[in-house]
Amino acid sequence: MIASSNTSKKQQTINSSISLSGVGLHSGKKVAINIEPAEINNGIRFIRTDQKNSNIINALWSNVTSTNLCTTIANKEGASVSTIEHLMSALSGMHIDNVNILIDGPEVPIMDGSSLPFVELFESKGIVKQEIDRQIILIEKEVVVTKGDSFTKILPDKQFAINFEIEFASHLVNKQACQLQLVNGNYKKDISFARTFGFEKDVDYLRANGFALGGSLENAVVVGDKKILNKEGLRFEDEFVRHKMLDSIGDLYLAGKPIQGYFYGKKSGHFLNIQLLRKIFSDKSNFKII
Numbered sequence: 511m512i513a514s515s516n517t518s519k520k521q522q523t524i525n526s527s528i529s530l531s532g533v534g535l536h537s538g539k540k541v542a543i544n545i546e547p548a549e550i551n552n553g554i555r556f557i558r559t560d561q562k563n564s565n566i567i568n569a570l571w572s573n574v575t576s577t578n579l580c581t582t583i584a585n586k587e588g589a590s591v592s593t594i595e596h597l598m599s600a601l602s603g604m605h606i607d608n609v610n611i612l613i614d615g616p617e618v619p620i621m622d623g624s625s626l627p628f629v630e631l632f633e634s635k636g637i638v639k640q641e642i643d644r645q646i647i648l649i650e651k652e653v654v655v656t657k658g659d660s661f662t663k664i665l666p667d668k669q670f671a672i673n674f675e676i677e678f679a680s681h682l683v684n685k686q687a688c689q690l691q692l693v694n695g696n697y698k699k700d701i702s703f704a705r706t707f708g709f710e711k712d713v714d715y716l717r718a719n720g721f722a723l724g725g726s727l728e729n730a731v732v733v734g735d736k737k738i739l740n741k742e743g744l745r746f747e748d749e750f751v752r753h754k755m756l757d758s759i760g761d762l763y764l765a766g767k768p769i770q771g772y773f774y775g776k777k778s779g780h781f782l783n784i785q786l787l788r789k790i791f792s793d794k795s796n797f798k799i800i
């Protein structure tokens with residue numbers, strides 16, 4: 511049976527394989543991906559097809575090896591894949607539990623900088639319900655992690671909701687706040703279109719350090735001193751904060767199962783998202799699996 515992206519109590523996978531290719535935002539390398547349906551309780555797995563042995567990397571917080579500008583996971587043997595957060599976000603937002611992601615390089619393609627291309631591919635192939643109920647991580651206590659004046663926290667709630675605040679020195683971004691409940695398949699219209707962004711003043715430094723080598727106005731919003739450099743402008747006035755929400759949804763899916771709780775992020779990013787997961791799972795009284 512083909513289901514929509516709406517909240518399903520059953521585990522879900524995709525109806526048939528999806529192929530796509532593109533460049534990695536940071537590596538600049540061309541990569542091809544095949545996303546394949548997977549059995550119940552498989553979870554989300556990346557498989558490096560350009561490596562022969564020990565090439566399976568489970569998409570779990572315990573496998574995160576770097577949160578510097580993107581989220582990177584690796585297995586014990588060192589096979590890694592980076593910039594997984596937008597694809598993970600699309601999988602979470604579309605309630606897809608089980609897939610194998612075959613990838614022939616070290617970084618997920620950036621596509622247009624948002625998760626919309628992934629969402630559209632999932633929709634076009636169809637999402638199917640599987641025979642077993644999905645488990646959920648129910649947050650039972652407030653958990654907070656902080657770094658300077660930024661923090662992430664999660665509180666018990668009846669559903670998954672997200673509240674995010676950003677603050678940048680640029681008057682083009684400035685302060686933005688957004689709050690959403692992710693219900694009834696609103697991920698696509700409220701979150702998925704929001705593109706990654708960066709500041710023109712940082713580009714030289716990033717490139718000199720081996721980052722953003724695949725970045726362009728085709729796959730990122732670039733904020734200049736006086737204006738947004740992309741001809742088409744922003745997709746939404748608060749696209750910046752919505753992209754941070756998109757990233758957080760992707761990082762939180764590294765819990766291995768959907769989380770039920772109220773997530774707050776303030777001036778936070780990948781580092782604090784993963785720290786929050788580490789702290790949640792460090793104490794069994796913080797959560798219950800239902």
Ligand SMILES: [Zn+2]
Nearest residue numbers: 595706753757
């Ligand atoms: Zn991002």
